[in-house]
Amino acid sequence: MEQIDIQTILTLGFAIAVVITIIKTARVVPQKTNFVIERLGKYSRTLDSGFHILIPFIDKVAYTHSLKEEVIDVERQTCVTKDNIQVGINGVLYLQVVDPHKASYGINDYRYASSQLAQTTMRSVIGQTDLDKTFEERAKINEEVVKALDEAASPWGIKVLRYEISDIELPLSIKDALEQQMRAERERRAAIAKSEGERQAMINVSEGQKQEVINLSEGDKMRQINEAEGRAREIELVAIATAEGIRQIAEAINHPGGQEAVSLRVAEQYVKEFGNLAKANNTMIVPAELANIGGAVAGLTEILKIARPGGK
Template sequence: MASRTRLVASTASGLIRASRPTLVSRTAAPVALRTFSQTHSPAAQNATGNPLSSFISANSPPTYFSSSKSLPANTIIRFVPQQTAWIVERMGKFHRILQPGLAVLLPVIDRIAYVKSLKENALEIPSQSAITADNVTLELDGVLYTRVFDAYKASYGVEDAEYAISQLAQTTMRSEIGQLSLDHVLKERANLNANITAAINEAAQDWGVTCLRYEIRDIHAPEPVVEAMHRQVTAERSKRAEILESEGQRQSAINIAEGKKQSVILASEALRAEQINMASGESEAILLKATATARGIDAVAQSIAQGKDAAQGAVSLSVAEKYVDAFAKLAKEGTSVIVPGNVGDIGGMIASAMAVYGKVNNANAKSVASNMLQGGEDTAAGRKIAELEAQLEEVENGTGDVQNAISKAMDQRLNRK
């Protein structure tokens, strides 16, 4: 027991003498510092069997986002870089976090245990397989962007933060992809990335690390699935092309039908206007003709009312001529001749013709004709009336010929024309 106590005391005194500052030249100072760091490092102390190794850990834990792979040595005076946090342990226990700038450490008992970078870091997530909700196996890889917000938790909250974050990102990705179909995975990358980021942040709070964003880099589907997707895209494009072509044909047919419709409407409106104009012209012509006829009838009626005998005879003659003229036209226009039942009775025919006018008074007509003959009035109407009366008397007496009477009347009509 006494020998062990003497060994510890001698070792401690030797370390204290070695740690005393000495005046050296500028060129020899770096060499002395390196020698001190090498001889007083945890590995060197373990190799020499230094009893103080029980107070200082020999194996440094893996660093997360460290500036270099090796930890900086305790050279009493150190300069901490910007955006970097150094974790100092004193006698194996957390002592403080060195901020950027000048830092003074105690030799032997102070040790820089962890170096944490406070910058944003990109962590590559290796490729992994995941199965979608519709049972399609995908190969995915991504990039995770993180930052240390608490150097103490990042150092002591997890053994290997980098490995833990990577594994958490992979498992979260598998879980999120298993809830989506292949189409949703391809279409909703942004939502998938946001869900993975939220899940990682929820678990990484105790590690002093925050996940800023996660980006899926590549998605590899099986070859048959890729070929099926290509065929689907081709079919979809063909479908769209056919739909657009049919829409074009439909619109073209509609335009043609609209054009024909407008053409028919315009043509019907033009025909309507033409018929209206023709009807208006015909109505005006009929009105003018009826007006002229009415005026003529009024003139004859006024003449008769005024007691003009010549007017009465002229009317009777006109009716007889029109009657005979109608039979002449029937004989010319066709082979069939329509005659009344009393064609042998020319007197009845003339009487029927005269009845059309209004059954003119025969007594007045005979008296007018007699007066005209007795008075010796040499007028064309008087002569014609006299001839007709003579023919009527012959027919009534049975001495006249019906055919001769009709032919004479027709000859007179033709001569008049």
């Protein structure tokens, strides 16, 4: 019985030893992870992702590093600006292990060291910046912090990707002063906008009046031009009509019987005008030649003959 118990114990011990040996020998490294291997207490190599065989009890995994981007919350810190204003700043730091060997042996705790370095660097950068600039130039401040951190963390095998200011806390007195300043600035902008609007409105009104005067003068000018052209056209048409009438009368006189018709027409007009003269006045002076109407008509007829072409 005792012999069986001893064999069982030996078998169990051997099985446990085999399991331990297998565990110590075979290692599977996950993706985006590196194992730092030490052989007899000294750095041997760095294992990338995949399956690897180690020498039992000689090789061991000393450090495990993730190659993924890490996010570290930088605790709130009190900084003094260039114009001697205390502000509380919270930040977020993004970094990545690029050299597992340096990250293992270059520094004891790169996360803590990076967080502390970010705080001290932020104090230095804020100390060179006015309070107003801390709000306006956050991107520039972040870039300066990243640049300083990246240079300091390079021996640690760490790449600082970016730093972001998550919050800036101000004293209550400074908040009140800033609110008053912003309120005054908004009122100033509103007054300027109102004055600019009134100025533009006055300019628009004056431009409208100017354009109206120009339009009226242009309209009056066109009216005068049109009236002048109308009168000129009227005179031209009257002259053309008069000339055409005289021409037709002259042609009619040259036709047979034309002279007798003219003589008759002159006699009728003579008598008519003499009759109108008698109607207009009670007292009338009668010319001595009134009795000789035929002689007057004959005289006019002779004048027409002389004026006719050829004197016939």
